[in-house]
Amino acid sequence: MERMHSRWLMLLAPAAMALMTVGQYFIWIYAPEEATMGLVQKIFYFHLPLAWWAFAAFFGVFVSSILVLVTKREDWDVWAAALAEAGVLLSGLALVSGSVWGRAAWNTWWTWDPRLSTTLVMWFVYAGYLVLRAADVGGAKAARVRAVLGIVAFLDVPLVFVSARLWRSIHPSVFASKSGGLEPEMWTTVWINVLAWGVLCTALVLTRYHGMTLRHRVEAALVRMQEKTLQ
Amino acid sequence: MMGARPLLRLDAVSHFFGSRLIFKGVTCALEPGSIMLVAGPNGAGKSTLLKIMAGLLTPQAGRVERTVPDRAMAFMGHQTFIYPSLSALANLEFWDALYGRRLDQAGIMALLDRVGLKAFALEAAGTFSRGMAQRLSLARALLVDPLLLFLDEPATGLDKASLTLLHGELEKARIRGAGIVWISHDLERDLPRADTLLRLGGRAMTYFGPASGLDVEGS
């Protein structure tokens, strides 16, 4: 298992680097400059993959949390941790890039928009989730308590989104609108960058999973050593 | 009495906390109307074993079979299971409600009388001395007319009168056909009352069998 993970990592990390480089080429050279927004529009090629993969990572936390409860295997808990970390990082970057976009497009750093607000609330929820993890809430049954939290957090997402949408909406809906659609070259750039971030994100999660399992093993080995010396 | 279906049976039960083995290979059975004494040095896992028997913990390996439903099972642990801000009466009323409201207020008062707490029925349980709290805890256990009774060092901090009361009530329960599992530190005092002895030590069960004829020191 361990070996398999590190083999995947050996493959994924260089692939992520290569894809990110190609992605940059597509963003800055291949894709045409957007007529009304100019250079600022290029933020979109970062923002969208970040937001998507953040959401995917949170969904991953949800699935791993269910698996913790169903299979009672603790390694799913480690997956949930790794995915939550990645999700918080990516959604944080998505928020910053979205904010810069908002400044350029709507002349404000922050505005109430359902997707932006949903992302912010999710960032809060999962950042809180990580803090609770670090604080070891739940004692001996910690893994299951955290799993419950991981499930509840995701159940909240659609409710947050609907409520934020009812509250107010101005986000450009790229897919729904016909006039504001993207050029085919722009779409190619979007997909390449989505792929690049996906591979990078997977590599990140694997690295963290690997690191955390190693730490658990070292800690367990240390306890055994101490027990031996005490006997 | 032997030959009846055992109230409780453990088959090759092992338990770990994390990767640390607590004990392995515990196999035993508890017949109706008998007392099983559990003994062993500190940290041998006696309380853990009791929790496994009561269904509070699930062992990592082995099987636990109980033929007694939850509502006929009572547990007296280190902790008294008492709400200190409620009166003795209110405490018992609550547990009675959870166990299906078998007693009315008069019945509960009679029970408090049985453990010598009738005069303190309306006082907050938090003001009770250790001995009184243990008596209330005993009343809580007797509330359900238990068929299966788990005791984790119930004699700790009890005075002579309370101890006599405890032993008397256990004897009554045994005669009624209840099975009792009893963790004790004082083998000299308690072994003569027991039918079987289960001894833990060195992360395993070292003895399970009849209690009679055992030498307290050497066993």
Place this chain on the structure above:
Amino acid sequence: MIGHAMAVAHKDLRLAFAHGQGPVQAILLGLLLVFMFSLSAQPGERFTPQQGVAIFWLCSAFGVVLIFSLLFRFEEENDTATALLLSPLPIQGLWLGKTMAGFVLLALCQVFFFPAALVFLGLDPGGSLGSMLVMVVSVDLGLCILGGLVGAMGHGQGAKDALLTIIVFPLQIPLLLGGIRIGVGLMQGEDLAGLGDWFGLVLAFDAVFAGAALFLFPHVFRGE
């Protein structure tokens, strides 16, 4: 299970009022918050209904955290939690009982928050009292359903209340938005039917988390 839950709720309310205290801590904090928010306007200036209703729900959100940490603290002394696990009480009954007790205590707090918001924030109460009650009850239900589930996570953890707020508050957001929007709408003379979307959202929240709690609570509150 309902009978068991009622027994738990009855016992918890008895405990909460045993020293004549009740949810005094939550009430006091709420009143303090209302007063402190009143500092954000010039003396004599009136708050908009939106500000007033938002502050009211903020006080309730803090109140819920304090109430449920109190309710689960009851099971820590003398390890009554273990006794509950050993009893025939279905463990979801414990969640339901705590949720019911929390609901009563929260409603009691709001009896104090409401006039305080009127006085300190200079609000005009308007709209139908009946609709207002329906709204408050359905939002309170959601707050308590979630509080009963998340509150148990802090159980046996000592002073983890502050930590739990950072997860409870963001989860409450849809409810709070709903409570604010419906409250403002009602104060401005709309009727519940016109606020159907929001009302549906609040009820959906109640239903989703009640369902989740029934499944998940046993994993949170266990002896192991």
